Amino acid sequence: HYFALIVMLVGDSGVGKTCLLVRFKDGAFLAGSFISTVGIDFRNKVMSIDAVKVKLQIWDTAGQERFRSVTHAYYRDANALLLLYDVTNKASFDNIRAWLTEIHEYAQQDVVVMLLGNKVDSTHDRMVKREEGEKLAKEFGVPFMETSSKSGLNVDLAFTAVAKELKHRTMKEPDEPKFQLQQYVDKEMRTAGCCRS
Numbered sequence: 633h634y635f636a637l638i639v640m641l642v643g644d645s646g647v648g649k650t651c652l653l654v655r656f657k658d659g660a661f662l663a664g665s666f667i668s669t670v671g672i673d674f675r676n677k678v679m680s681i682d683a684v685k686v687k688l689q690i691w692d693t694a695g696q697e698r699f700r701s702v703t704h705a706y707y708r709d710a711n712a713l714l715l716l717y718d719v720t721n722k723a724s725f726d727n728i729r730a731w732l733t734e735i736h737e738y739a740q741q742d743v744v745v746m747l748l749g750n751k752v753d754s755t756h757d758r759m760v761k762r763e764e765g766e767k768l769a770k771e772f773g774v775p776f777m778e779t780s781s782k783s784g785l786n787v788d789l790a791f792t793a794v795a796k797e798l799k800h801r802t803m804k805e806p807d808e809p810k811f812q813l814q815q816y817v818d819k820e821m822r823t824a825g826c827c828r829s
């Protein structure tokens with residue numbers, strides 16, 4: 633089997649969408665000056681999920697307001713959305729509600745959405761507590777996790793988790809239990825010995 637999925641990255645400008653993608657794709661951090669994405673950018677990565685080959689096509693959207701009408705057109709083709717805020721930028725967190733409204737309006741009804749609080753390596757500049765992210769995610773019924781494109785923390789896990797969810801939905805054996813995304817990421821983080829005090 634060969635399985636293709638579209639994962640779209642959304643969230644305010646500067647939250648680290650391009651860096652998350654580069655970290656996942658190339659295992660590197662884009663240091664230096666911040667170059668805002670114009671419109672939309674695409675990268676592919678093939679990964680193996682439960683012995684099934686999955687081709688992820690990742691769409692990196694521009695967070696800037698002036699590109700919104702361009703990105704709206706892409707929402708309906710996305711199978712999964714990684715919605716990012718920056719834990720050092722309170723405004724990017726406050727805007728998550730507006731992003732979720734936008735997702736509701738433009739994306740497919742059964743799209744997999746996961747909320748990511750990015751830049752947790754910047755411990756001294758943190759403005760949004762993990763608990764606040766968890767609470768918001770619970771309110772909207774979406775899974776949540778904190779990440780760092782800089783250190784790489786939980787980056788592969790975020791992509792793997794949404795890919796697993798979609799693979800399970802499509803190829804579930806009759807007696808197989810439903811895949812629980814939040815439980816899966818919590819367990820993986822515990823196994824890695826991190827991130828949940």
Ligand SMILES: Nc1nc2c(ncn2[C@@H]2O[C@H](COP(=O)(O)OP(=O)(O)OP(=O)(O)O)[C@@H](O)[C@H]2O)c(=O)[nH]1
Nearest residue numbers: 645646647648649650651666668669695751781782
């Ligand atoms: N400390 C830290 N900085 C990060 C992290 N991720 C991104 N950055 C920095 O944040 C800035 C913005 O990162 P981008 O990935 O370009 O942001 P974006 O969300 O793609 O922005 P737009 O393309 O405008 O929507 C850059 O200066 C990055 O170096 C992270 O995990 N930790």
